[in-house]
Amino acid sequence: MTSPQNPSLPTPERDGELTHSSCNDPSRRKFIQTGTAVSAALASGLATTRVARGDEPVDNSDSQLVRIALVGAGGRGTGAADDSLSINENIKLVAIADLDEKVPGMTRGRMAKRHGEKVDVPDEKLYSGIDSYKAILEDPDVDVVMFATPPGFRPRYVAEAVDAGKHVFAEKPTCVDPAGYRICWEAHKQAEANGTCIVTGTQYRRQTNYIEAVKRIHEGAIGDIIAASARYCGNSIWHKTRREGMSDTEYQIYNWMHYIWLSGDQIAEQSVHNIDAINWIMGGPPESAFASGGRFTRPEGSEMWDSMSVDYKYPGNRLVSFKNRQVPGAQSDNSNTIYGSNGHAVIYGINRGAFLYDKSGKEIWSMEGDLSAAYKQEHKDLVDAVRSGKPIVELGETTDSSMTAVLGRMSAYTGQDVTWDFVTKESKLDLWPENFDIQGELPEPKYAVPGKTKLI
Incomplete structure (x- = not known):
């Protein structure tokens, strides 16, 4: 499956791209x-x-x-x-x-x-x-x-x-x-x-400044981890108009970022990078999520929200405040800040590097990033x-991080406090279309409204 180019992403990361073993011998x-x-x-x-x-x-x-x-x-x-x-x-x-x-x-x-x-x-x-x-x-x-x-x-x-x-x-x-x-x-x-x-x-x-920063955090360079914040905030994302002759299913796959059964919304498709870094630092996924957000600028027919804010609670009563946003003209920020008992760390996205600070705010370590490598x-x-x-x-490690993103989305969409145990053990949510047919009809889905969208 082919993907449109994606020049409007908030960062040069190769996110939002499309397209749709074996040693049996x-x-x-x-x-x-x-x-x-x-x-x-x-x-x-x-x-x-x-x-x-x-x-x-x-x-x-x-x-x-x-x-x-x-x-x-x-x-x-x-x-x-x-x-x-x-x-x-x-x-x-x-x-x-x-x-x-x-x-x-x-x-x-x-x-x-x-x-x-x-x-x-x-x-x-x-x-x-x-x-x-x-x-x-x-x-x-x-x-x-x-x-x-x-x-x-x-x-x-x-x-x-x-x-x-x-x-x-x-x-x-x-x-x-x-x-x-x-x-x-x-x-x-x-x-x-x-x-x-x-x-x-x-x-x-596998980015060396991330590896080295997390290693130092785990070794106690900023003391005990108390809390963290993470942001994946940028501007707009691509949207594709329907080509003549496309079936409903073909069009949704062509314009896949805007359909949640295909992309998971921006929190899953893009922000999983920051969420994965936080899970890595925290030693695993959170216990629960309480979230909000909304939509203001998305085109007609898009299921995506413009922004989400999620409070993730990790074991040890440690809170992580996560935000993502795609709003034209708004300020961009791609960063992860970890607060410890003896200092804090900031790990930026792309190539901006990683920095550790002591309790007085003095830099005690830094390293440049090399995303291409x-x-x-x-x-x-x-x-x-x-x-x-x-x-x-x-796969399991990345699946836990992907599910952490989904946990936040499910909380935001429904307006409910949602637990990890519920989404991984009890939830019946399955977004895959029933009777999938590439040439078939596929109703245009409606975007989620908290208080009306049910937690499944």
Whole structure:
């Protein structure tokens, strides 16, 4: 599925992008699991928040070919493929699938200009249509499947890829409702049983200034963590007008950011980065959320809200104040502030860096950010883990952060104080359309109104 470009995002992050395994061959499975170990970043301990690794020497010979395929070849998908092809040696892009029949060939051409022989996609492996991803899952020559479709598709697609024995790269968020949350956690467990990898697009977990700042916070550099605030506030977001001949379902997928079953609203689709950082710092998800917000500037037909403010309560009675906003002309802010008993820390989005301060406000540590390197590192870590046979499986961690965003949205939409236990264990909310049909009718949904929208 193809994605419109997204120049109006509040930051240069590759958020809001669209588009809509396997070692089933025993000899291929054995081949792909006997190569190099994890990347230098992991070996040096920079990513110790991830799955624990052994202390064996690392062989960085890149001697084994890894073949990747892309599902969803829009802006975010091509960005992910470009990052993987840029940082990894002895790797090939071998298949591309997208909803739009024109996109796979165009993406192949662009990637070939940048990466030459690393792109080896014959015409018969350019797939299009709503079920085009299935041909990739059935291909025994594909080792890693990269999913950059709209988030609403992600739980089911990733689960199918895990069932097929594929290694997976999944963009964030990984779910937009409690039903998807449970699918993702089952897929996480299945990947662990398979011995296959799932790496996700929460690139701040691999950005060195984030890693170092969180490490120092956990070591007590600002004392005990008392509270925090996080903001993902910017201006407007793209909106696409309906093309002639599109079915209801096709149009909603084309304009997917504005439909909650596909995007989860901005709090899930974009703000999950900040929420994931807070969960990382706090050691896990919150206990509850109490939220508000509203809409003032969205176009007719959009389900999205303009803003949300959420009070998340974490274990130990620690409060996190979270805000997001997309309002033209309003001030932007992408930051996370952590308040400790002996000081505070500020970790900014993108490349603005991280800073620690003592109780008097004196800076005691800082480090610049390099987002581009983090985008690439997640793909280096994935390919190294595939070669080493020591899988990274981080879907559950990102799913918890995605569900934390959904928790805040559900509280804001309904006007209720909502608990983590309710959304993960009791909620019946499933946004996936009943009797999904790409050519079918799909009623235009109404935006949520607190006090009227029910907590399900």
